[in-house]
Structures are given as C-alpha cells and as structure tokens.
Amino acid sequence: MVGVSPAPSAHGAFAGELVRRIRMSQPRRRAARGPSNIGVEIDSDRTRVIQPRRPGSEEIRRALEIPHLGGAIDSSALRNALRGFSGRDAVVAPPSDELELRPVRLPRLEGDELREAARWEAASALGVDGADLVAEPIVVSGQPGEDGRMEMLVIAGRASRITSLLEPLFEAGLRPIAVEPGFMAAARVFTRRSRRDAERDEVRLVIEVGMEGSWLVVMRGDAVVFAKSVKIGASDIHREISRDLGISESEAVSTRIDAVEERLDGLVLEAVRDCVRRSTRPIVEEASMALRYATVSARLGRARSVHVSGPAGRSPGLAEALDAAFPGVPLEIDHVLDAHLDADPTISGCGGASSWVRAYGLAIRPSVAREIAA
Structure with missing residues (x-):
C-alpha cells in the first residue's frame, strides 16, 4: 500500500490512476480526527455537497446544490461555492447509471487477488474490456459453498467515465x-449505530426511491448482505399522476x-395515494422478496425495521403499502436526523x-488512511 496526498490541482492522469485503484468497499474504521469528510453526490442534473460539523455528527456545517450546465459539473461554480467548508477530503458517489452491480461466486481469495478476480468476472458478465474497469467485491456469504466459492456482490464501473466525473x-x-455507490451511502445512514454489539446482527431493509430508479439494500448490522436495483422511481409516479388526473407531468411533480x-386533502390526496401505490407496486414486491431472501435463504432472522429514503421516499401511499407487505416489521423514520438536515x-x-x-451517508463514511493499492 502507498499513501497519496494529491495537490488541489491534481487531475487528468492522476485521477485516472486513482479511480483504477481506489477501494469502493466498506472502509476500515479509524478514530475520527480533524474535519469531517465532504460528501459529494453527483446526480444526472445536479451535484449535492454536504459536510457535518464534526465526523459522524448530525449537525450540518454546510450544504450546497450545484445544477449542471451542459450536463456536467461546473468546476468554477463549485470552487466558488466551497467557501465555508473545512478540509478538502471528499467521498464521492457517481450517478447510479455509472456503476453496475452483479452477484457472483468467486473462490476464497483476499486483497488485490480477489479484487482482480472480481474485475475480470465483472468484465465477462458485462461484456466489456476489463482493462477499463474498476471493481470492488463485497462478500455476502458467511461461509464458502461446497464448491469452495463465496457469494459476493461486485460493484463495477468504467475507470474512464469515473475519471471524467x-x-x-x-x-x-x-x-x-x-x-x-450511493445506495451504500444511503444504507449507512440507517445502520450507523449498528456498531454496538447488541445491534451487530440486526437485519434492516433500506429502500431508496430515486428519480429514475430505486435501490433495495438488506443490511446485517452495518454490512451489506443483499442489494438490487428496481427500475421504478419518482418519474413513474409523476407519469401515473399525470395520466390519472389529466395534468401535465410538471404539474404532477x-x-x-x-x-x-x-x-x-380530500379526493385529490386520495388519488395521489392510489397513483403512488400503483406505480410503486414493483418496488414493494421486490422488497418483499428481498426480505424473504434474508430470512429464509440467508437465514439471517426476522428484519428489525424498514427504512425509506430518496427524493420520492416520502410519497403518500408508499408507507401504507409497505406496512401491508411487512406486517409486524416497523417502518422507522429518523426524526432527529431529519430535523438536523431540514x-x-x-x-x-x-x-x-x-x-x-x-x-x-457519504460524508459520514468512517475515516480511512489516505491510501490506494500499490
């Protein structure tokens, strides 16, 4: 391993080398020192930047949203807007469509050997050149199967694309x-207290409803054991409302x-609830199968709670549909965090x-040594 401390102007070739080697898995935890990381979520049309007052704090030092001009981040606008932030270390989530998630079975390898095997396995599954791929495996099975292989999720993305971001x-x-990936950052928010021994084995389902798609993540403590994308999001809800009420999609938003x-209130609210329930039915059905996998196939036990986030996560009608699908599993809201953010x-x-x-969730990623693989 080698340490790096890139200068503020470092980009281009260095950025390409960084994303080829950077680790995308859950980090090793270290005692937090200095300012908090800066969380940078790059969306298709905007970038959100946030920093807590202290590492892991729910109080926010500063937040900003930068709309994209011409479909890309304006570095000058971002530089000018960064006044008031402390430090420069950033944890970044690229747009969801820049990363792929694939379940694989790989031999029980470790370190760079496992990462290299995951990269070529992902390249084969995606039908792309492995030389332009950065990949990170997440082991989700406790023990290898009879064939000696472990169940894993491989997160992969094109190094050239991530470099440009x-x-x-x-x-x-x-x-x-x-x-x-942004879905891992979102899941971290709801499991950030699961480091206590009493909560290390608790199972939670995190549902993130985005604009164009959604993510389902099953966590055991603070470890990912299952993740899946569902191609239903806020845009589908808006189209359903538009059709049902006979209004434009902008009015539906x-x-x-x-x-x-x-x-x-009244009939309009009930109509919106019905539209949300109809359009998000695939999310609820997939969520039900995800929990069934956790409780039956993976034998993790009963889920403790369900958490919903994302731009459309609070849409009326969704909570009721989830309550009906998971009787006895509470839908939990972190009111304290919501109050601090709002x-x-x-x-x-x-x-x-x-x-x-x-x-x-990106900003509260546990501190790590500033290292990349040699």
Whole structure:
C-alpha cells in the first residue's frame, strides 16, 4: 500500500490512476480526527455537497446544490461555492447509471487477488474490456459453498467515465479519497449505530426511491448482505399522476410534492395515494422478496425495521403499502436526523432531508488512511 496526498490541482492522469485503484468497499474504521469528510453526490442534473460539523455528527456545517450546465459539473461554480467548508477530503458517489452491480461466486481469495478476480468476472458478465474497469467485491456469504466459492456482490464501473466525473472536483480544489455507490451511502445512514454489539446482527431493509430508479439494500448490522436495483422511481409516479388526473407531468411533480408536504386533502390526496401505490407496486414486491431472501435463504432472522429514503421516499401511499407487505416489521423514520438536515436552508429548499440521505451517508463514511493499492 502507498499513501497519496494529491495537490488541489491534481487531475487528468492522476485521477485516472486513482479511480483504477481506489477501494469502493466498506472502509476500515479509524478514530475520527480533524474535519469531517465532504460528501459529494453527483446526480444526472445536479451535484449535492454536504459536510457535518464534526465526523459522524448530525449537525450540518454546510450544504450546497450545484445544477449542471451542459450536463456536467461546473468546476468554477463549485470552487466558488466551497467557501465555508473545512478540509478538502471528499467521498464521492457517481450517478447510479455509472456503476453496475452483479452477484457472483468467486473462490476464497483476499486483497488485490480477489479484487482482480472480481474485475475480470465483472468484465465477462458485462461484456466489456476489463482493462477499463474498476471493481470492488463485497462478500455476502458467511461461509464458502461446497464448491469452495463465496457469494459476493461486485460493484463495477468504467475507470474512464469515473475519471471524467472526478476531474472537475479536483479542479474545484476537492481531494476525492473514496468512490462508492450511493445506495451504500444511503444504507449507512440507517445502520450507523449498528456498531454496538447488541445491534451487530440486526437485519434492516433500506429502500431508496430515486428519480429514475430505486435501490433495495438488506443490511446485517452495518454490512451489506443483499442489494438490487428496481427500475421504478419518482418519474413513474409523476407519469401515473399525470395520466390519472389529466395534468401535465410538471404539474404532477408539484402535486406529489404538495401531497408530501400535506398541502392536499380530500379526493385529490386520495388519488395521489392510489397513483403512488400503483406505480410503486414493483418496488414493494421486490422488497418483499428481498426480505424473504434474508430470512429464509440467508437465514439471517426476522428484519428489525424498514427504512425509506430518496427524493420520492416520502410519497403518500408508499408507507401504507409497505406496512401491508411487512406486517409486524416497523417502518422507522429518523426524526432527529431529519430535523438536523431540514434545519439547513439549502437542504430544506432543495428536496428536504430524504433527498439528501445519500450525500450525508457519504460524508459520514468512517475515516480511512489516505491510501490506494500499490
């Protein structure tokens, strides 16, 4: 292993080398020192940046949202907006469609040998050139099967694409120290207290409802044991509302937000609830199968709770559908964290707490040594 301390202007070739080697798995925990990491969530049309006051704190030092101009991050606008942040270390989540997740079975290898096997396994599964792929395996089975292989999830992305996303961050003065999928960051938020021995084996289901798709993540303590994407998101809800109420999709967006913020009642609210239930039915069905896998196939025991986040996670009707699908498994909301997030005017004015869970989860990623594989 070698340490790196890239200069603020480091980008281009260095960024390419960084993302080829950077580790995307759950980090080794170290005592938090200095300022918190800066969480950077790159979405298709905007980038969210957030920093807690202290490592792991629920109080927010600063948050900002930068719309993309011409489909890309404006490094100058980001540099100017970063005033008020402390430090430069950033944990970054690229857009969801830049990373692929594949279940695989691999021999019981370790370190770089396992990472290399995962990279070529992912390249074969995706039908792409392994030379331009960065991959990270997550072991999800406790013991190898009869064939000596372990069940794993492999997260993979094209190094060239991730490089192009990181370059504006370097140019703006940030120092990306880790890249990870947004769904892992979101799941971390709801399991951040699972380091206590009493909660280490508790099973939770985290459902993240995004704009174009959703993620289901089953956690045991703070470890991922199952993850799956569902191609249903807020845009599907908006189309359903538009068709049902005979309004434009932009009006449907406003109508759903009004329903979330309790500005609707009567027949219109009930119609929105019905639209949400119909359009999110595949999410609920897949979530039910995910919990069945955890309790039956993986023998992890009964789930302790379900958590919902994302831009459309609070849509009326979804909670009721989940309650009906998982009787006896409570749908939990972290009201304390929500209050801290919504106390920031940028967050409250840009989608509210549930839209910032990913970015916050990136920022509270446990501190790691600034290292990449040699």
